[in-house]
Amino acid sequence: MAKFSFGETMHLDDSLNTYLDAHFDTVVEDLRQWLHIPSISTLPEHLGDVAEAARWAVRRLTDIGFPEAAVVETSGHPLVLAKWVVDPSQPTLLIYGHYDVQPVDPLDQWLSPPFEATIRDGYIYGRGASDDKGQIVLVLAALEAWAKVAGGPPINITLLLEGEEEAGGEAVARFVSDHLNLLAADTVLICDTHMVSAQQPSLIVGLRGILCAELTIRGAKSDLHSGGYGGIAPNPLHALCLLLARLKGEDGRINIAPLAARIPQAEPAERRFWQEDPLDITKKLLEEMGVGEMVGENEYPPLERVGIRPTLEVHGICGGFTGAGSKTVIPAEATAKISMRLSAGLDPEEVYSWLEEAARAALPRGYRLTVRNLHGGKGISISADQAAIKAAGEAVAAIFATRPVLMREGGSIPIAAQLHELLQVPVVLLGFGLPDDAVHAPNERFSLDQLKKGMKTIALYLGLLRQR
Amino acid sequence: MAKFSFGETMHLDDSLNTYLDAHFDTVVEDLRQWLHIPSISTLPEHLGDVAEAARWAVRRLTDIGFPEAAVVETSGHPLVLAKWVVDPSQPTLLIYGHYDVQPVDPLDQWLSPPFEATIRDGYIYGRGASDDKGQIVLVLAALEAWAKVAGGPPINITLLLEGEEEAGGEAVARFVSDHLNLLAADTVLICDTHMVSAQQPSLIVGLRGILCAELTIRGAKSDLHSGGYGGIAPNPLHALCLLLARLKGEDGRINIAPLAARIPQAEPAERRFWQEDPLDITKKLLEEMGVGEMVGENEYPPLERVGIRPTLEVHGICGGFTGAGSKTVIPAEATAKISMRLSAGLDPEEVYSWLEEAARAALPRGYRLTVRNLHGGKGISISADQAAIKAAGEAVAAIFATRPVLMREGGSIPIAAQLHELLQVPVVLLGFGLPDDAVHAPNERFSLDQLKKGMKTIALYLGLLRQR
Numbered sequence A, B: 001m002a003k004f005s006f007g008e009t010m011h012l013d014d015s016l017n018t019y020l021d022a023h024f025d026t027v028v029e030d031l032r033q034w035l036h037i038p039s040i041s042t043l044p045e046h047l048g049d050v051a052e053a054a055r056w057a058v059r060r061l062t063d064i065g066f067p068e069a070a071v072v073e074t075s076g077h078p079l080v081l082a083k084w085v086v087d088p089s090q091p092t093l094l095i096y097g098h099y100d101v102q103p104v105d106p107l108d109q110w111l112s113p114p115f116e117a118t119i120r121d122g123y124i125y126g127r128g129a130s131d132d133k134g135q136i137v138l139v140l141a142a143l144e145a146w147a148k149v150a151g152g153p154p155i156n157i158t159l160l161l162e163g164e165e166e167a168g169g170e171a172v173a174r175f176v177s178d179h180l181n182l183l184a185a186d187t188v189l190i191c192d193t194h195m196v197s198a199q200q201p202s203l204i205v206g207l208r209g210i211l212c213a214e215l216t217i218r219g220a221k222s223d224l225h226s227g228g229y230g231g232i233a234p235n236p237l238h239a240l241c242l243l244l245a246r247l248k249g250e251d252g253r254i255n256i257a258p259l260a261a262r263i264p265q266a267e268p269a270e271r272r273f274w275q276e277d278p279l280d281i282t283k284k285l286l287e288e289m290g291v292g293e294m295v296g297e298n299e300y301p302p303l304e305r306v307g308i309r310p311t312l313e314v315h316g317i318c319g320g321f322t323g324a325g326s327k328t329v330i331p332a333e334a335t336a337k338i339s340m341r342l343s344a345g346l347d348p349e350e351v352y353s354w355l356e357e358a359a360r361a362a363l364p365r366g367y368r369l370t371v372r373n374l375h376g377g378k379g380i381s382i383s384a385d386q387a388a389i390k391a392a393g394e395a396v397a398a399i400f401a402t403r404p405v406l407m408r409e410g411g412s413i414p415i416a417a418q419l420h421e422l423l424q425v426p427v428v429l430l431g432f433g434l435p436d437d438a439v440h441a442p443n444e445r446f447s448l449d450q451l452k453k454g455m456k457t458i459a460l461y462l463g464l465l466r467q468r
Helices: A014-022 A024-035 A044-064 A133-150 A170-178 A238-246 A266-274 A279-289 A302-307 A348-362 A386-402 A416-425 A448-465 B016-022 B024-036 B044-064 B133-150 B168-178 B235-245 B268-276 B281-289 B300-306 B349-363 B386-399 B414-423 B447-464
Strands: A067-074 A079-082 A092-098 A119-121 A121-127 A157-161 A187-190 A202-207 A209-218 A315-316 A333-342 A370-379 A407-411 A427-429 A445-447 B066-070 B079-084 B091-100 B118-120 B123-125 B156-162 B187-190 B202-207 B209-218 B313-319 B331-344 B368-378 B405-411 B427-429 B446-447
Touching: A014 A024, A014 A133, A014 A448, A024 A044, A024 A121, A024 A133, A024 B405, A044 A067, A044 A133, A044 A238, A079 A170, A092 A133, A092 A416, A121 A448, A121 B405, A133 A279, A133 A448, A157 A170, A170 A416, A187 A448, A187 B066, A202 A386, A202 A427, A202 B156, A209 A238, A209 A348, A209 A416, A238 A315, A238 A333, A238 A348, A238 B235, A238 B313, A266 A302, A279 A302, A302 A407, A315 B024, A315 B235, A333 A348, A348 A370, A386 A427, A386 A448, A416 A427, A427 B268, B016 B024, B016 B447, B024 B044, B024 B123, B024 B133, B024 B447, B044 B066, B044 B079, B044 B156, B079 B168, B091 B133, B091 B414, B123 B447, B133 B447, B156 B168, B168 B405, B187 B414, B187 B447, B202 B386, B202 B427, B209 B235, B209 B349, B209 B414, B235 B313, B235 B331, B235 B368, B235 B414, B281 B300, B300 B405, B331 B349, B349 B368, B368 B414, B386 B427, B386 B447, B414 B427, B446 B447
Parallel strands: A092 A157, A092 A187, A187 A427, A202 A407, B091 B156, B091 B187, B187 B427, B202 B405
Antiparallel strands: A067 A079, A079 A157, A119 A121, A121 A445, A209 A333, A209 A370, A315 A333, B066 B079, B079 B156, B118 B123, B123 B446, B209 B331, B209 B368, B313 B331
8 A cells, every 4th residue: 555655744742742751651540540440341240330431531531621521321331422612613523432341251361450450561451451441541641732731622622432332332323323413523533443563553544344143043942961862952052063164164255145246346556555465464463363374265365354355253152061071961052153344335234134144044954043133333445535534644654753554454443434424524543553452352452652652643633633 | 672571570568668658758858858969070169069969878878777888089079889788698789870960050941949959740850850869869768668677688789879970980980990899799780761751661771882072273372353363363163163063964974984884783673663663752852852853864763863873962162252242252262062972882982083083184274173082981782681681670560560661771871881891790770760851951850750669669679689
């Protein structure tokens, strides 16, 4: 992909730079505090913690100087909404982030407790450090610097934080649809992505969509003993294996017929970037995974596979006996938790109907199947030829002293597609995570150097958006 | 299969019959007490309960009048050994049973607590009611009746109870090998099987062997986020699905090449019984399972499939995320708990080596596989043309007023094959469970009518073994 080219290099204002350097320890301490709140949105027992994390954000926004900052109750986890209108003639930036985090199992693989943030070797470790509390904290630090140095941000700010990004994001999706007037903006900034490496900054111009589903297969009316019934009884666990092996083969091909025809073709420049892989990202991906070879559709370049190709992954299989030792039970039912990542342009609802049909066709004889659509979100493909994206590139280049590349990220931020569709404004995906941050895995971390560069980049970017 | 034919019908001695009728409530109360002890042998947290269940048995045996009864410590769970030598010129019966029970999950499907035995509609409900505490209690009741009515059993008795039948039975297997002299007997009686129905008693002349194993597949060095790595990452859960679908297809065929050639052929009479199914057992099996059709090798009669054909079942799949909600994790490793039931004559150690080889051959590219042999036991095939078996048939016919049929049971009691091999004496598999006892499943139960008939059958059988 093309790098940005500029007439002259931008600089962060000295007083902002000095303020951010001087207060870095306070920023880290803020993050530590927030990371202490186990705001796991998918686990009912953490309901109160999610709410507490929202209140923490409101207190912090109020401290910074936001005239309006409030917890917004929803039918799910609460949202945080804050507004700072400095000059109606200036543009408005809508900043989105999420304060909920993923579950932490397997807990025994964490080297330090996931909710006692720990600093080791230049990283802060803890669930949510990179995804996404650390990246919100750096935005807040940039806003605070502007508030202290200049009395307020250089443009109007609307800030929207949600508490169920990791749980489907239904509440924020409904809120955005119902309250578009509150969110009217000229640009959307989402700080929840990662860069190629600490040496090679990047801007994200594509995200995959997502569909999470459950497949439940039922056999006998109750659990059976494999002694008395083994050989004649339906075994839903085995049926799930057969079904999932049919839905996706060893070659990584997803056997959902309508899907293949609807995968978008990328531009020649992007295809060339994937094939040539000038940044040697494939090698880095292999190292991160600790494997000698990749698994899946090996006829496509790895960058294309994570950037734009759809996936079908099984994340867990429930049913039967999974404790220590053995128990020769044939369970009455078993459930597979699966997800699909979707090329931008694919509608999760439509893909769900294809998935359901393909799963029914793949069901072995003698079983009943229930398919559940847990949640979905669209992907997004962003044209880099927009002023707001170019300004982000300039800010990154100035702070990182390296021009950013344009990349697609394989993850999903459904709100990005939704805000783009509804507001019809550029969405800037400017994140500071690194590939080895272990998001969603044990020992999640965030680089303190990225944290510092991130807050300076955002501080500079806010200034660049101001109309002169 | 042939039924027994007799010259004259046997009768249980009146005084034994009267004693057993009069003390039936006490027998039920005994069973309730024993069922209160949650002696789950596979779960480390129940170590103390297993030991307590052993001590309970010793107290009971002492109360009955056994001159020798003791807990025998092993490297695993303890054994119970009791001896009552009444007359060295009389034969010795070695009675085996197990006082450990299966785990109880899924707990929420129990209508009454598994360890608070409850009587409803002529059944006693609780974990272990049928498998095997209830069946030991009825043997003890028969022995007690003889002790009270006649001062002792009519023959010499050795009683051996183990506490890890549901956990592989390693301790008892070692004890039997090491202490054959203590166990010398003329006949072995095992009361841990079930009958065709309450109306149709049966004797068991065959049991399948068993092999329990774990297959662990490893992919990346740590858990990965399906956003960043989905499409290139190994997914051990999916690899397990592919592998298990290859090891056994929808047609129920087990793809372990050496196995097919080593499945024994049954006698023509037994094949005819399987094909004709004169007792309509197939229909009952369908009803018990609550399904409209069977799954598996439909080209074989159902009775052959549960009686003698080998199986391969998956009992649980560990790895990834199985909590509420969704988590798009690609786990670093996943484990399948599987078992195989083995035709009599197959050696579990040899089958394990075939399984391991077949699993390695079925492993998709890009993964590492570890196979673990958890435990195994041989099956047994018993000739009905032995006096000890015939006498058991006579006792059953007298008490049930119906001649028993000879059946194979699909379950596994490895100690049966071991005692037969080492002692070279007949093994009598005379059990009183019913097919709908829900052994190993929620709401396990034992029919109070079977309990009563069972203790009378055993009381009569003990007398029939006495040499005149």
